[in-house]
Amino acid sequence: MDNESEMKDPVLPLGRPTVGSAPGPGTTGDWRTSKPIFFEEQCTKCYQCWLYCPEGTIRVDAKGEYPYIDYVYCKGCGVCVHVCPQDALKMEKE
Amino acid sequence: MRKVVQTMKNPNVQLLTGNAAVATAAKLARPKVIPAYPITPQTLIVETISGMIARGEFDCDFVNVESEHSAMGAAIGASLGGVRTFTATSAHGLLYMGELVWWAGVTRVPIVMPVVNRSLNPWNIWPDHQDSMTFRDAGWIQFYAKNNQEVLDLTLCAFKIAEHHKVWMPVMICLDGFILSHTSAQVEIPTQEEVDEFLPPFKPLAMLDPDDPFAHGSLTDSKGIWEQRMSLIDGFNNARVIIPKVFHEYYEKFGRLSKEMIEIVGDINDANVAIVAIGTLGEEAEQSLEVLNKRGIKAVVIRPRVIRPFPKKELIAALRKVPKLLVIDRAVSFGNAGQLAIEIQAELYANKVDIEFHQIIRGLGGMDVTYMDIASEVGKIM
Ligand code: SF4
Ligand code: SF4
Numbered sequence: 001m002d003n004e005s006e007m008k009d010p011v012l013p014l015g016r017p018t019v020g021s022a023p024g025p026g027t028t029g030d031w032r033t034s035k036p037i038f039f040e041e042q043c044t045k046c047y048q049c050w051l052y053c054p055e056g057t058i059r060v061d062a063k064g065e066y067p068y069i070d071y072v073y074c075k076g077c078g079v080c081v082h083v084c085p086q087d088a089l090k091m092e093k094e
Numbered sequence: 095m096r097k098v099v100q101t102m103k104n105p106n107v108q109l110l111t112g113n114a115a116v117a118t119a120a121k122l123a124r125p126k127v128i129p130a131y132p133i134t135p136q137t138l139i140v141e142t143i144s145g146m147i148a149r150g151e152f153d154c155d156f157v158n159v160e161s162e163h164s165a166m167g168a169a170i171g172a173s174l175g176g177v178r179t180f181t182a183t184s185a186h187g188l189l190y191m192g193e194l195v196w197w198a199g200v201t202r203v204p205i206v207m208p209v210v211n212r213s214l215n216p217w218n219i220w221p222d223h224q225d226s227m228t229f230r231d232a233g234w235i236q237f238y239a240k241n242n243q244e245v246l247d248l249t250l251c252a253f254k255i256a257e258h259h260k261v262w263m264p265v266m267i268c269l270d271g272f273i274l275s276h277t278s279a280q281v282e283i284p285t286q287e288e289v290d291e292f293l294p295p296f297k298p299l300a301m302l303d304p305d306d307p308f309a310h311g312s313l314t315d316s317k318g319i320w321e322q323r324m325s326l327i328d329g330f331n332n333a334r335v336i337i338p339k340v341f342h343e344y345y346e347k348f349g350r351l352s353k354e355m356i357e358i359v360g361d362i363n364d365a366n367v368a369i370v371a372i373g374t375l376g377e378e379a380e381q382s383l384e385v386l387n388k389r390g391i392k393a394v395v396i397r398p399r400v401i402r403p404f405p406k407k408e409l410i411a412a413l414r415k416v417p418k419l420l421v422i423d424r425a426v427s428f429g430n431a432g433q434l435a436i437e438i439q440a441e442l443y444a445n446k447v448d449i450e451f452h453q454i455i456r457g458l459g460g461m462d463v464t465y466m467d468i469a470s471e472v473g474k475i476m
Contacts, residue, residue: 007260007332011325012300013201013318015309 019073028055032076034091040066042088049080049089110281112274115242116182116208116267117142118281119249121152122289123206126177126296129157129168133187134219135271136210140182162187166194166205173203174310176301178253181205184271185212185225192229198264199233200326201311204256205264208249211373211424212271213459220460221271223373223425227433233326235265235333236402240357240377242279245269247344247351248399250284254293254340260332262299270374272460284348292347330403337400355405359383360394362415367472370396370409370438371422375457379422381465382472389469391476404437410445413438418450420472424457431455450475 019026043066050058050067057073058080060066069080081089110118116139120128128147130140146152157172159165165181173179183191188209198205209226212219223238230236235255239245245267252265269275284292302310314322334355342353359380362368369379376397386393396412398405413419423432430436435453442449452475457463 002335004260004336007335008325008328009260010202010262010299010329011321012262013311013314013322014300015312015314016307 027072028057028075029072032071032074032094034076034078034093035071035074036069036076036078036081036089037092038067038069039088039090042086043067044086044088046085048083048085052079052083054079106283106285107280108283109278110242110246110283111138111276111278112239112242112245112269113138113210113276114142115246115281116249116269117146118283119246120180120206121146122284122286123180123250123253123293124178124290124295125154125180125206125253127155127157127169127172127175128180129159129165129172130181131159131162131165131183131187133162133184135212135221135275136182136184136187136208138275139208139210162191163194166191166198169205169207170194170198170203173205174300174302176296176298178257178296179205180207182208182210184210185214185219188225188229189214195229195234196232197311200322202233202262202326202329203264204262206249206252206256206267207264208245208267208269210271210275211268215459218459219271221273221424222458222460223268223423223433224458226266226268227425227427229266230402230433233263234402235261235263235330235337235400236268237265237400238268238372238376239274239399240374240397242274242277242281243350244399245274246281246283247348250289250293251337251340251344251351254343255333255337257296258336258340259297259299261329261336263326263329263333268373273374282348282350288347292344334403334405334407337403354408355398355400355403356408356412357397357399358394358412359397361392362394362396362412365392365394365416367391367393367418367420367476368396368413368416369393369420369422369468369472370398370434371424372398372401372434373424375422375424375463378463378465379468382469385465385469386472389473391472393472398434401434404441406441409438410441410447413442413447413449416449418475419452420475421451421453422457422463422468422471423453423455426455426458
């Protein structure tokens with residue numbers, strides 16, 4: 001095994017993001033007791049909510065579009081509501 | 095041995111402490127990020143490097159972190175960001191960064207980190223190997239240096255070995271606190287051009303990229319863990335081949351280090367006893383050979399300069415030639431024995447080597463171990 005080309009390459013622990021990769025069926029939306037509601041008129045498209053959502057469930061399809069929330073995965077943590085500078089997101093009991 | 099006297103022709107020999115030798119080697123290797131936190135006896139490495147960076151002599155980002163835990167966290171992030179990364183620590187600092195030392199080890203992050211050996215007593219700042227020995231299972235390559243020149247040489251080699259694409263794992267260079275870190279000795283310093291020829295720029299195997307996102311070390315099931323652990327075992331087997339190759343390249347270029355992972359001093363073919371010790375204890379044992387010779391004892395010193403991967407083959411080949419062996423450990427695996435003794439005994443048994451085995455533990459918490467002490471210990475078993 002002195003020949004470097006015959007040596008095995010390292011296996012690196014790299015994971016690609018996939019939709020619904022949480023344990024179980026992955027539908028973290030089931031965890032929710034309250035959900036964020038989006039008010040388009042107030043939104044300035046600053047994308048803070050997109051950046052901060054720990055689940056990556058706020059989507060922006062293209063630059064300049066409004067963000068939208070994927071409720072299949074939104075776990076209702078309220079981070080987006082907390083960071084929104086425009087009060088364009090509000091928490092509502094399910 | 096090449097003469098290392100400073101002359102008009104050879105202005106590159108300087109009086110350096112072990113810590114200054116580390117800092118000098120680090121600068122020559124051109125890392126791009128150094129997150130580090132001071133701890134005795136390593137502090138002077140961090141101080142020297144931050145001075146070099148502040149004066150504009152060293153183009154590198156120094157991250158002034160608030161703890162060793164953050165130092166290793168930042169080092170992992172920087173390395174994954176695609177640049178050569180370096181940090182340094184000692185004793186309790188190493189323990190505090192422990193969680194992330196394991197992270198870097200088992201997830202293969204090629205960071206180079208000197209550990210300036212210091213006792214792990216609640217309060218004792220003097221040298222023994224308990225700190226780095228505690229991390230010998232953490233998936234890091236480990237070197238132990240015998241003098242300040244070897245500190246510089248091994249640090250430069252460490253980058254090349256860590257970053258080899260068939261190795262790709264972190265390296266710890268262990269040097270005895272104070273005995274090396276704070277003691278000045280002659281060190282021959284290679285030029286920047288020579289080091290640049292020896293050590294090519296960092297070439298990442300995987301690099302964080304916002305346009306092609308991946309997570310590093312995320313939740314992994316047992317199948318994935320098995321695959322990664324087996325790969326790490328293969329990586330260490332690859333390192334057994336790559337380390338001697340890099341040492342040999344270094345020897346060809348700079349005339350120091352040999353291609354061996356162990357150093358043998360004395361005539362192994364005519365010895366009645368071998369002494370095995372690492373770090374400065376190994377060099378001290380070399381000094382005892384003359385005294386022993388005068389007492390009619392033909393001794394030889396076998397000093398592993400690499401402990402991970404454990405140089406089994408080389409040690410067994412050497413130990414087959416001697417009838418008696420004294421292993422001196424500077425650390426203890428409590429409830430068993432010195433780590434070196436335990437590991438060497440296992441190899442002797444596995445390879446059916448017929449040898450009279452002796453072990454002692456010395457030098458804990460900075461206890462002075464002189465060549466006369468070593469000579470008298472050898473005398474007791476003859
Ligand atoms: S509530 Fe939490 S999970 Fe749901 S969209 Fe807002 S930040 Fe994301
Ligand atoms: S943080 Fe508020 S204002 Fe900014 S994009 Fe999200 S919803 Fe709109």
